[in-house]
Amino acid sequence: MFIKDAIILAGGFGTRLQDVVSDVPKAMAPINEIPFLEYQLTFLSYWGIRNVVLSVGYKKEMIMDYFGSYFKDLKISYAIEDEPLGTGGAIKKSLQFVTARNALVLNGDTYFRVSFDKLLMIYQIKKSKIMLILKEMQNVERYGTVTIDYNGKVTGFSEKGSLKGKGFINGGVYYINKAFFESFDFPEKFSFEKDFLEKYFINYNFHGMVCNQYFLDIGIPGDFKKAQDDFTEFEH
Numbered sequence: 001m002f003i004k005d006a007i008i009l010a011g012g013f014g015t016r017l018q019d020v021v022s023d024v025p026k027a028m029a030p031i032n033e034i035p036f037l038e039y040q041l042t043f044l045s046y047w048g049i050r051n052v053v054l055s056v057g058y059k060k061e062m063i064m065d066y067f068g069s070y071f072k073d074l075k076i077s078y079a080i081e082d083e084p085l086g087t088g089g090a091i092k093k094s095l096q097f098v099t100a101r102n103a104l105v106l107n108g109d110t111y112f113r114v115s116f117d118k119l120l121m122i123y124q125i126k127k128s129k130i131m132l133i134l135k136e137m138q139n140v141e142r143y144g145t146v147t148i149d150y151n152g153k154v155t156g157f158s159e160k161g162s163l164k165g166k167g168f169i170n171g172g173v174y175y176i177n178k179a180f181f182e183s184f185d186f187p188e189k190f191s192f193e194k195d196f197l198e199k200y201f202i203n204y205n206f207h208g209m210v211c212n213q214y215f216l217d218i219g220i221p222g223d224f225k226k227a228q229d230d231f232t233e234f235e236h
Helices: 036-046 060-067 086-097 116-126 178-182 192-200 221-233
Strands: 005-009 051-056 074-080 102-107 110-112 130-137 145-148 154-158 167-177 206-210 215-217
Touching: 005 036, 005 086, 036 051, 036 060, 036 074, 036 110, 051 060, 051 086, 060 074, 074 086, 086 102, 086 178, 086 192, 102 110, 110 167, 116 130, 116 167, 116 206, 130 145, 145 167, 145 206, 154 192, 154 206, 167 178, 215 221
Parallel strands: 005 051, 005 102, 051 074, 130 206
Antiparallel strands: 102 167, 110 215, 130 167, 145 154
8 A cells, every 4th residue: 555645735925934035935935946845746756646736825826837737747736725724724625636545744834754654554553543743853942742652642732832852743744534534524714733633632543653854844944044955965
């Protein structure tokens, strides 16, 4: 078995990047003159994913004109937000274009070199409804944190800035059971993190997989600049 479908949330404004990048969607922020989204798509292609849904909104034409319907061996569909729907609303709309039972979901401003083979294996063993990919950080102060038990089951979430020191952060990569997610009666606009993960983790099997591979959030100006050096070794 392999992961066939992925969703990338690429509708962000890039508010925090306005000082260094302006007038482009956050996912199109240039890393060494190459759109950040191109690095994400190349990584998905490497892992054999074939169908990608791009959730787009702000300046969507820039993304749609650049990538079109195909990139490398990826077929690309577009879930268009006429107004911001929140992360949950964007995922809900994007799932209409997913035909597989499960879908990978990625934030459009994070690059995380996750082993999707390992993700799929753990997902099947745990019989999870939702898998969150976690990154261990030495200092979690600028992030929200996630706690898991000995079996990897999610046991709690903490607000950004509420904790210091070592901990696990949400890496912005998820593996979702489509039928399970669509069984909830969500409004059109909602937050995947606040209104879904943090609300239902107690009642259902949500698991976290810790990944120690490269992680970067380009939504922060300092890390956006860091990416210019780091990404020279990544294919595009």
